[in-house]
Amino acid sequence: RAGDEAGCGVLEELVTEAPLVVPKHGGVRVQVAVGGPNENGSRTVEVFSQSEDALGEEDAWTRHATGMLAAGPQPGDGAPGFDFAVWPPADARQVAVDTGELYEGLLERGYAYGPVFQGVRAVWRRGEELFAEVALPDGERDRSGDFGIHPALLDAALQAGTFAVAADTEQEEAGQPVMPFAWNGLALHAAGASALRVRVAPNGPDALSVQAADEAGGPVLTMDSLVMRAVAIEQLGATAEESRDSLFEVRWTELPPAQETLPAPPWLPVATADDIAALTAGGGTPALAVLEAVGGDGDDAVLTLTSRVLEVVQAWLSASGAEESRLVVATRGAVAAGEAGAVTDPAGAAVWGLVRAAQSENPDRVVLLDTDPDAEGGLEPVLDSVLAAVVAGGEPQVAVRGTALSVPRLARAGVPDADGSVVFRPQGTVLVSGGGSLGALAARHLVTRHGVRHLVLASRRGPDAEGAGELVAELAGHGAAVSVVACDMSDRAQVEALLAQIPGEHPLRGVVHTAGVFDPGVIGALTSERLAKVFAPKVDAVRHLDELTRPLALDAFVAYSSASSVFMGAGSGGYAAANAFLDGLMSHRRAAGLPGLSLAWGPWEQVTGMAGNIDDLTRTRMSRREGRGGVMALRSAEGMELFDAALRSEQALLVPAAIDLRAVRADAAGGGGVPHLLRGLVRTGRQSARTAASAGGDRGRLADRLVGLSAAKQEALLLGVVCAQAAVVLGHSGPENVRVEMAFNEAGFDSLTSVELRNRLREATGLKLPATLVFDHPTPLALARYLRTELAVDEASPADAVLAGLAGLEAAIESAGGDEAARERITGRLLELLRAAETAGGPGEGPGGADASDEDLDTASDEELFALVDQLD
Numbered sequence: 001r002a003g004d005e006a007g008c009g010v011l012e013e014l015v016t017e018a019p020l021v022v023p024k025h026g027g028v029r030v031q032v033a034v035g036g037p038n039e040n041g042s043r044t045v046e047v048f049s050q051s052e053d054a055l056g057e058e059d060a061w062t063r064h065a066t067g068m069l070a071a072g073p074q075p076g077d078g079a080p081g082f083d084f085a086v087w088p089p090a091d092a093r094q095v096a097v098d099t100g101e102l103y104e105g106l107l108e109r110g111y112a113y114g115p116v117f118q119g120v121r122a123v124w125r126r127g128e129e130l131f132a133e134v135a136l137p138d139g140e141r142d143r144s145g146d147f148g149i150h151p152a153l154l155d156a157a158l159q160a161g162t163f164a165v166a167a168d169t170e171q172e173e174a175g176q177p178v179m180p181f182a183w184n185g186l187a188l189h190a191a192g193a194s195a196l197r198v199r200v201a202p203n204g205p206d207a208l209s210v211q212a213a214d215e216a217g218g219p220v221l222t223m224d225s226l227v228m229r230a231v232a233i234e235q236l237g238a239t240a241e242e243s244r245d246s247l248f249e250v251r252w253t254e255l256p257p258a259q260e261t262l263p264a265p266p267w268l269p270v271a272t273a274d275d276i277a278a279l280t281a282g283g284g285t286p287a288l289a290v291l292e293a294v295g296g297d298g299d300d301a302v303l304t305l306t307s308r309v310l311e312v313v314q315a316w317l318s319a320s321g322a323e324e325s326r327l328v329v330a331t332r333g334a335v336a337a338g339e340a341g342a343v344t345d346p347a348g349a350a351v352w353g354l355v356r357a358a359q360s361e362n363p364d365r366v367v368l369l370d371t372d373p374d375a376e377g378g379l380e381p382v383l384d385s386v387l388a389a390v391v392a393g394g395e396p397q398v399a400v401r402g403t404a405l406s407v408p409r410l411a412r413a414g415v416p417d418a419d420g421s422v423v424f425r426p427q428g429t430v431l432v433s434g435g436g437s438l439g440a441l442a443a444r445h446l447v448t449r450h451g452v453r454h455l456v457l458a459s460r461r462g463p464d465a466e467g468a469g470e471l472v473a474e475l476a477g478h479g480a481a482v483s484v485v486a487c488d489m490s491d492r493a494q495v496e497a498l499l500a501q502i503p504g505e506h507p508l509r510g511v512v513h514t515a516g517v518f519d520p521g522v523i524g525a526l527t528s529e530r531l532a533k534v535f536a537p538k539v540d541a542v543r544h545l546d547e548l549t550r551p552l553a554l555d556a557f558v559a560y561s562s563a564s565s566v567f568m569g570a571g572s573g574g575y576a577a578a579n580a581f582l583d584g585l586m587s588h589r590r591a592a593g594l595p596g597l598s599l600a601w602g603p604w605e606q607v608t609g610m611a612g613n614i615d616d617l618t619r620t621r622m623s624r625r626e627g628r629g630g631v632m633a634l635r636s637a638e639g640m641e642l643f644d645a646a647l648r649s650e651q652a653l654l655v656p657a658a659i660d661l662r663a664v665r666a667d668a669a670g671g672g673g674v675p676h677l678l679r680g681l682v683r684t685g686r687q688s689a690r691t692a693a694s695a696g697g698d699r700g701r702l703a704d705r706l707v708g709l710s711a712a713k714q715e716a717l718l719l720g721v722v723c724a725q726a727a728v729v730l731g732h733s734g735p736e737n738v739r740v741e742m743a744f745n746e747a748g749f750d751s752l753t754s755v756e757l758r759n760r761l762r763e764a765t766g767l768k769l770p771a772t773l774v775f776d777h778p779t780p781l782a783l784a785r786y787l788r789t790e791l792a793v794d795e796a797s798p799a800d801a802v803l804a805g806l807a808g809l810e811a812a813i814e815s816a817g818g819d820e821a822a823r824e825r826i827t828g829r830l831l832e833l834l835r836a837a838e839t840a841g842g843p844g845e846g847p848g849g850a851d852a853s854d855e856d857l858d859t860a861s862d863e864e865l866f867a868l869v870d871q872l873d
Contacts, residue, residue, distance in 0.1 A: 001148060002032045003069040008043055011186040014067030019179065020049050027052045027662075031061070034069065042070045051245055052662070067183070084197050084213035092124035092131055116140055119156030128202050132160040135195035144194040149221060157198045157212050157221070178228040185224025193220050246634070247642050248655040249413040250566060251680065252337040252399060252406040262388035267328070272308070273315035280319040288387065289316070290328045292379055295347025302347045302539050306577050307528040309351050313358050314524055317365060323768055326391065327366045329355050330383070333373030334584065336652065337399035337406050342591035344373045346584035350539070352397075353580025357569030358523045359396050361755045362771070363762070367391070370399040395676055409680030410566075413654055415645045423647050424452050424555050428509025429502050433489050433541065435459025438560060438604070439514040440471050445640045446512070447480045454506040455482045458498060459515070462486025489515060489541035492548075499548055508552055513542055514560040516578070522751045523573050524771070531574045538578035546585060554595050556647065559586055561600040563657050567677050568602075568631060571752035587652040599646055602657025605633040632658040702765055706793040714793065719784040725760040726780060729753050740780045749774060765791065 003009055022028060028049045035044035045068065048061040088094070103111075103118050116137060124131040134156035136144060144150050158180055196212040203209040203225050210223040267288035270276055279285055293309050295301050309329065316327045334348025343349055348370070355368050369390060371382050382400060390398050395407045424430055430452050432443050439457065446452040455475065459465050463484045472482045487498045502508050515537040519530055542559050549557065561579040562572075569576035582598045589596030634642070634656065642656035664674060664682050674682050702721070706714045723735035730748055732738060739747065744754065754774035761783075762769045767790050770776070777783040 002034050002045060003043075004148070006034050006037075006043055006069060008041070008069035008071055009187065010070045011045075011183060012042065012068040012070040014045070014065050014183040014186070016065050016179070016181050018062060018064050020047070020062075020064045040070075042068050045069050082199050082211050083217070084199075084211075084219075085217035087197055087217065088124050089126060089129075089131055089199075092126040092129075095123040095125055097121075097123050113159075116152045117155050119152055120159055123160070130160055130200045132157070132198045132200070133195070134160070134198060141194045145192040148188050148191045149193060153193065153196060154221075157196055157210065158226070160198050160200050160210075178230050180226055181229035182225070182227040183223060184226075185222070187222050189219040189221065190214065196220060245412065246638065246656060246658050247413045247415060247645050248410045248657065248659070248681075249651050250336075250408050250653060250655070250677075251411040252335070252341075253409045253680065255393060255395075255398075255405045255407060258389045258392070262392060264384040265388050265391060267383065267387060270312060270327075273311045276312060276315035276319055276322075280321050283321055285319070285322045285325050287325050288328060288391070289325065290330055290379075290383060292330050293348060293351045294332045295345045299540075302350050302543075302581055303528070303532055303535055305347045306350050306354055306531055306535075309354060310523070310526055310528070310531065310573075313355065313366060314526075317358070317362055317524065317771070323365075326364075328369050328383075328387070328390075329366060330379055331368070331370045332379075333370070335370045335399050335408070336587045337370065337408075338372070338401035340591070341587075342652075343584040343587035344591075346581055346588050349584025349587075350577045350581040353565045353569065353583075354523075354573050354577035356397070356567065356580075357564070357571070357573035357576045360567070360570035361523055361573075361752075361759070363396075363759060366396075368397045372401050375400075397676070408566075408677055410655065410659075410677050411680045413645075413649060413651060415649050418644070418648065422451070424450050424510050426451055426453060427506055428555065429454040429456055429506045430510035430512065431456045431458060431498075431502075431508060432512045432514065433458045433487075433545075434514030434516070434537075434560070435461055435465035435468070436514065439512075440467065441636055441640065442512050442514060442643070443471065443475065443482075445643065446510075447475050447478050449640070449644065452510075453480050455480055456498070456502065457482060457484045458487040458489065459484075460486065460488055489513075489544065490536040492544045495541070495544045496548055508549065509554060510556045510558075511545055511549060511554065512556075512558045512560075513545060515541060516560070516562075516575075518572070518575055520571050520752065521574065522571055522755055525751060526574055531577065534574040534578045535581075539581045542582055542585060546589065550594065556597065557586070557589065557595045558643075558647075559596075559598045561598045561653075563600045563602045563631065563655055565600050566655055567675065570756065583653045590652040596652055597646060597649075598653045599643070600653060600655045600657075601634070601639070602631050602655070602659070603633045604639065605635050632660055634658055703791055703793050706788075706791065711788075714788050715784055718787045718791075719780060721764055722761065722780045722784045722787070725757055725764065729757050729760065738780060740784075742780075743778045744774045744780075745778070761787070767791070 003011060020028070020030070029052055031048045031050075033046045033048065037043050044066070046063060047065040048063050050061045097120065099118060099120065102120065103113055116139075119134040119136060120132055121135055122133040134153060136150055136153055140150065140152060144153070193214045195215050197215070197217070199211045201209050207225045207227050210221070210226055211219075212221040214220050265288055266286060267290050268279060268286045270279065270289045270291050276289070279289060291309065291312050293305060295305050298304075313327065313329070316322060329351065331345065331348035331351055333344030334346075334352050336343050352368055352370075355366055359366055359368070367390065369386075371379065375382055385403075386400050386405060389405060393405070393407075397408055399406050399408075424446070430446055432439050432446070432455060435457075439459070443455055443457060446455065457468070457471070461468075463469070463486070465484075468484050472484060475482050485498055485501070487494050489495055499508065517534050517537055519534050521530065545557075559582040561582045562575060564572050564576040565579035565583050579598075579600065583600060586596035586598040638658070639656065646654045646656065659678075659681070661678075661682055664678055705717060709717065719740060720735060723738040723740065726738045726744075726747070726749075727733070727735045730738070730753070744757075749757070755771065758769050758771065758773045761767075761773070765787060767787070773783070773786075777786045
């Protein structure tokens, strides 16, 4: 197409430098750059791409191909030097092709073709020649005229060349797919084809010629030479660029200093749930209460601190009269903010995970504030100096370092390119703890990609774990010696015994901890006992591994955390807290000069073990961004590419997650706002910028839509709002799938999804809605009626409804323009309506006053009729 615009109809040459892989989530921008003409009229051509999520020119464009365009035949000129009218060709032998099996087999060999690109219908061979019929699927045939040649049809034609080379090359047997590398002499002779007859024949060493005609034998395309080259399988999946697009770091961004010094707001300290009860008992709840949460010493320090914070937060959220107040949870050195960027209190990090989950479930009720571990003088002077700015800023999570305030923002991680360096020394042993599919996936990857030859796989069940024997045999086939050991990693003595069994000639050089227990539950349903259950395989196990391996010279210490520790924590507060401890501990190790990397994984596509018990509704919720937008599931291959990229970084915490930023932008454009953590990835425009103070605007906008409507129409509008939000929460395709009189609990709502629906309706209406909303008003219809009462919008009187309709009628008449026949029909109907209005108002009380008459209306001009409408308004 670019060549046609420039008067160069032949692609004289095109050399592929890098495959352009369309990501699973989101899209790419593609630019074709055509240079100026040289002395013979030819022009250079280059093809570039950039992720559609790129924030500007600071994100580099990738060049995929360079070439030369030349003047040549126009569509309809020239013809392939082969008679396609005789079809199939004489003496050609048909090759049996089952399309489904064909593309399944290609997928196993590294070729991932989507449904639109599975266009091969039949194949023949004659000596070294290959012939094929290719066609667009029915759903794409109507679009064939939009292109010179439809991309899927051209790709299907080239697939024939791929098959020809793949069948005759040893590279394919080595697991390296072949792809088009160099194109020469490509000319298009006809446009708009929806099916092709294709001939592929040898044309010199390592090259093929390609010719194609339509179903009648008319020439469509010729290519003098097509050279195929082997491509590494990983290049056809998650490329290095794509891996970077799904690998994030938590970057602490300093806030600009306040324009003016604000007076310190009054606040009261709390330490227990009883303190909350005492504060609210008299009905005079303070605007701010502060809970200091700093870790102590001892084996149970993390659980003790987190349990105490849980009790206070639960009491605060359930306290009557505290709805307009804020609880500030103040930690000390719990996050990696400031120049040092290190966590000094991993127990405090667990508190951040717990409270982040509480914030997701209960917006605008709790603030996290991390104070400077190097500050002197205690908490009170720090609060007096910064609390006013913290509250005024509207940020839910803030760190104080010196006099500066900073806030967390997700940002794409800066990861160096692979340089072939070895991470794990070959004679060392790597311990993989956790018996689920994530542990097995890591073990395979360590052996096949990193060359690890000595592995210890530890889990509670050991050799009895599902698939353990098959995995050992598989890894042995790759030359690895694998030991499978039963070990409760939360038991320090068992971990110590396990490490003692590792032979001195193959000392421990790496730890990859993947174990965990997922126990969903809203903040209000958690207990200290439930926290302990989740903490055992995470907090206790990794703490033991940390302490017992410190004397060893490890190459890597990788802890599998979860994105719930950073965001997505709603409904999994205990799990979020346990993983946030891992994040903090790995930062603590890094600061001590030890290897430490916490990978806060987003959801995986297929897992067993820890996440295998997650129900479909929970998976649906986890796939959304805090209930709005897309955190999509990672494929195994994507995850391992991200694993490798993370190993090359110098970060202690990375978030490998497939975030669909298009969904985030779409939600922001619709007024849904952008979560604070994602504001470094998605710019907030005028429409999407929101603060707690602007919540009344939502109420105003919805109330404006209700004004002038009858009670029935107000109820119908609000019912639509309720059903639309309920459909999103339940993962339905649309609000029509929500039954308005079915109880929410019968429709599949639980405590978590009820909270999520409450939050979405809170955002849509601007109302302060109770946590018990769905239980107090148990059907969509009952809930819509409650919202109508709370919004307190007067219903329209009959006259208001008529006037509103006339206002719309006036605009419709004006849009009718100069259509004389339409004007006559409109005039006749208006006369009927005016007579009806006169009759309804009694004799002599028509819209034109006592002098108005049928005769006046019959002879009225257009201008006079419009004047009458104005009088009705």
